[in-house]
Amino acid sequence: MAELLLRPFAAIGNLTLAGLESMGRAWRLFASAAVSIRNTDVWMPLLLPQMARVGVASVPIALFIATFTGIVMALQASYSLTGTIPSYFVGTLVGKTMILELGPVLTGLVLAGRVGANISAELGTMRVTEQVDALETLAYDPLAYLVVPRLLAGIVMFPVVVLLAISIGIAAGWFTALQLLEMSSAEFVKGLRIYYAPWDVWFAVIKSLSFGAVVTGTGCYCGLQTEGGAEGVGRSATRAVVAACMIILCLDAFWAAVLL
Amino acid sequence: MERRREVLVGLVVVLGIAAGVFGSIWLKGGWRGGQTELRTAATSVGALVRGAVVKFRGVTVGSVGSIEVLPSGEAVMVEMRVLEELVIPANAAVLLAPESMFGEWQAEILDRGEFGLPPFLDYPEEGVLPGAALPDFSRLTATFDQIARNLTTISDRVEVAFTEETAMNLKGVIDNVSVVSDLLSEIIAQQTERFEDLAEGVDESAQELGAAARAARISFEHFDSLLLGADAEAMMADASAGLRNLRELTEDVGSSLGDMRSAAQRVDATFARVEGLLTALETPDGSFGRLLGDPALADGALEVLAEFRALLADIKENPGRYVTFSIF
Amino acid sequence: MSIRLREVHKAFGPKEVLRGFTLEVRDGETLAIVGPSGSGKSVLLKHVAGLLRPDSGSIFVDTHSVPDLSRKELTRLRRRIGYVFQFAALFDSMTVTENVGMGLRRMPEWDARRIAARVEECLALVDLHGLGDRYPAQLSGGQRKRAGLARAIAPSPKFLLYDEPTTGLDPVTTTVIDRLILRMSDEMGVTGLVVTHDMTSAYRVADRITLLHDGRARFTGAPDEVQAAGDEVLRGFVEGDPDLYFGRNNDGT
Numbered sequence: 001m002a003e004l005l006l007r008p009f010a011a012i013g014n015l016t017l018a019g020l021e022s023m024g025r026a027w028r029l030f031a032s033a034a035v036s037i038r039n040t041d042v043w044m045p046l047l048l049p050q051m052a053r054v055g056v057a058s059v060p061i062a063l064f065i066a067t068f069t070g071i072v073m074a075l076q077a078s079y080s081l082t083g084t085i086p087s088y089f090v091g092t093l094v095g096k097t098m099i100l101e102l103g104p105v106l107t108g109l110v111l112a113g114r115v116g117a118n119i120s121a122e123l124g125t126m127r128v129t130e131q132v133d134a135l136e137t138l139a140y141d142p143l144a145y146l147v148v149p150r151l152l153a154g155i156v157m158f159p160v161v162v163l164l165a166i167s168i169g170i171a172a173g174w175f176t177a178l179q180l181l182e183m184s185s186a187e188f189v190k191g192l193r194i195y196y197a198p199w200d201v202w203f204a205v206i207k208s209l210s211f212g213a214v215v216t217g218t219g220c221y222c223g224l225q226t227e228g229g230a231e232g233v234g235r236s237a238t239r240a241v242v243a244a245c246m247i248i249l250c251l252d253a254f255w256a257a258v259l260l
Numbered sequence: 261m262e263r264r265r266e267v268l269v270g271l272v273v274v275l276g277i278a279a280g281v282f283g284s285i286w287l288k289g290g291w292r293g294g295q296t297e298l299r300t301a302a303t304s305v306g307a308l309v310r311g312a313v314v315k316f317r318g319v320t321v322g323s324v325g326s327i328e329v330l331p332s333g334e335a336v337m338v339e340m341r342v343l344e345e346l347v348i349p350a351n352a353a354v355l356l357a358p359e360s361m362f363g364e365w366q367a368e369i370l371d372r373g374e375f376g377l378p379p380f381l382d383y384p385e386e387g388v389l390p391g392a393a394l395p396d397f398s399r400l401t402a403t404f405d406q407i408a409r410n411l412t413t414i415s416d417r418v419e420v421a422f423t424e425e426t427a428m429n430l431k432g433v434i435d436n437v438s439v440v441s442d443l444l445s446e447i448i449a450q451q452t453e454r455f456e457d458l459a460e461g462v463d464e465s466a467q468e469l470g471a472a473a474r475a476a477r478i479s480f481e482h483f484d485s486l487l488l489g490a491d492a493e494a495m496m497a498d499a500s501a502g503l504r505n506l507r508e509l510t511e512d513v514g515s516s517l518g519d520m521r522s523a524a525q526r527v528d529a530t531f532a533r534v535e536g537l538l539t540a541l542e543t544p545d546g547s548f549g550r551l552l553g554d555p556a557l558a559d560g561a562l563e564v565l566a567e568f569r570a571l572l573a574d575i576k577e578n579p580g581r582y583v584t585f586s587i588f
Numbered sequence: 589m590s591i592r593l594r595e596v597h598k599a600f601g602p603k604e605v606l607r608g609f610t611l612e613v614r615d616g617e618t619l620a621i622v623g624p625s626g627s628g629k630s631v632l633l634k635h636v637a638g639l640l641r642p643d644s645g646s647i648f649v650d651t652h653s654v655p656d657l658s659r660k661e662l663t664r665l666r667r668r669i670g671y672v673f674q675f676a677a678l679f680d681s682m683t684v685t686e687n688v689g690m691g692l693r694r695m696p697e698w699d700a701r702r703i704a705a706r707v708e709e710c711l712a713l714v715d716l717h718g719l720g721d722r723y724p725a726q727l728s729g730g731q732r733k734r735a736g737l738a739r740a741i742a743p744s745p746k747f748l749l750y751d752e753p754t755t756g757l758d759p760v761t762t763t764v765i766d767r768l769i770l771r772m773s774d775e776m777g778v779t780g781l782v783v784t785h786d787m788t789s790a791y792r793v794a795d796r797i798t799l800l801h802d803g804r805a806r807f808t809g810a811p812d813e814v815q816a817a818g819d820e821v822l823r824g825f826v827e828g829d830p831d832l833y834f835g836r837n838n839d840g841t
Contacts, residue, residue, distance in 0.1 A: 048265060048266060048269055049265060051269045051273075052265045052268055052269050055269065055272055055273075056265075056268045056269055056272045059272055095287070125680070126679075126680075129675060129677055130673045130674070130675065130677035131677045131678075131679055131680070133634070133637075133639050133671075133673070133677065134671070134673055134677035134678075134679070134739075135679075136637075136638075136639055136666070137637050137639070137666055137669065137670075137671035137740075138666070138690050138691040138694065138739070138743075139663045139664075139666045139667050139691065139694045140690075140694060141659070141663070156273075157272075157273075159276070159280075160272060160273050160275075160276030160277065161272075161276065162276075163276045163277070163279045163280040163283070164272070164275060164276045164279050166279070166283070167279040167283055170283075192287060193287055193288075194364060195364065196287040196288065197310075197311050198284055198288060198311070201280055201283070201284045205280065
């Protein structure tokens, strides 16, 4: 009877401990990775290919999403803004939401799926086939060789991809306003500019920087933690995506509270 | 392959940064050449924020850099970055006011001579322009009310000295007031229609306004017929009554508009007519008030009129400025 | 004494894999550690290379105490250790040539031309001449193992650790690999530690054989001593007799 009562508490305790342990391991990984940055000769040559993989290859999907987000934002804004609110507010809504929220967050979430799963699966495969061990026996620092270039590529390329996505999203909203909402270019631009503050763009850049670190970081962490063959690789890819998405959303709220 | 990848990465990075940099510059309102700094001090800045636009003769010429309360606490110092080549009038002042009816404020550089009101703060420091924040709509209606009260007082004293000229002036006034009331009732009808779904109280006050306007109009029509008969005494009695009506009307306008802030942009047309009324009150040679043998009262009334007129001029230009309606 | 393990304990969670393992591998000899799958042979090997840290006990390679080395010292030591992985662990994203050259590229004294020459040499040594431009996925299992061996020997290590070098290979390829192991020790004086459960191969390549049983070294001796030994567990393993290996009253459970 007592055992039955204690069981839920034990479960919660286990879960908490496991979570904390996992967090501790992750932080240790990133701390070691930070130390490994000094091994420039190891990661430098790998940075460019990783930037291509993390950033360039993500541009099409990011732009695709931004385009449709822009269109939908414009249409929904005009649907919501009726009566006394002037139509140029469509521009304001599209611009503000794309820059502050949808640009960085949607791109972050999509890239969490694309980049995070990719990294996790790749490193997971390397882990279970002992390629990570092999790196070590060949006198390579696996953190410098595997984690650092990916992390840096994410940090550098995410803001770039997000800025492109924001531009395309706003352009798509603009085009929609002109073609479907019978607004004039001048009206849309007026709305765009009226509440624009330069800080908005910095906010987006800071957010996407952190998202880049989160997506590549969780990808690396989950990948290197992989155990148990092909199934384990799949599991850690899923875990990387879920964790990255959750952290992105929490961070999003955190930045909004801290920076706005 | 390697070459291709380098080029691709470079291209994406450059494009992304370019999108960020040029995009934000464009959103800020395009390239600005060399910029210089202007400063102004005001007792209050209303809802002005950093980055708000600075306008000169209606054209955006810069943005607000910083807003700081002076250590002494007596005023707020506003720094503006404006185009270097901008030549501003010798007696320039800065008016801080809402830019549109959605609450965003702007700083407008203007010629103080053309715009006597509101009271600009002359800060005793070289290079600091006098500044003032515009009152919002409630203060305007209060002024309106004061004018009406003064008008009543004046009309109470009209009996003291009444000439034919004055009578003709008064007739002009009344004509104008009649037009005003017409317009008001028309607006009220429009507004009632447009804001049907607003609170019932608004609807009610609108109807009251309509009734008041109709009453005013009837008395003014009475005025007209009296003036034709040139029975000065009877006419003045009626004038007094009519002006009381006007006062009531304006009070109603005040309270109703307090509720119907979003209707404000419509009022400008009306005020244009009111301005005509004020002109008529002041002209010709020697003002109406002076004829009444009480220069102090007359001066007071005229001051109020001038103030009111300045406000009206501004309301006409920027109807939305007097209404603060914030969405964000 | 070139590789020494003393009282090494290692547990993964509740599972004790090594329970006081003690072993000495002499300079220049090739020692085979045999034992059934899952007995902890690979774990042992990883301890020697510093990939795993023991819970307790000491591990010396030459004069270096492996668990106590700093990252930098460990890196330096690893340049002298070649590790042949069970499934070769070739880097999928690189060609065979790049794979084999990986270790050399970390060494400042090796320039690109010297590396290329050495890679060619090693590929020829393992009979993979002409396959350098292939990717690991395009190789057969035996070819992959040989490529992994080539990668391990490219930096001319003093120690070679083989993790199941012949597992899963046909008898002919097994012989090829075994000959390569012998060649390493005979021609280059490499100290070898071979982990295997293939007794034929162990007899062929090893100077001495150790049976890893229950987390400890149960028996160590030359191949002929192994064949002559009376130890039941050893005989059970060598002859593939579960009754002997696990004990008569135990049905292998």
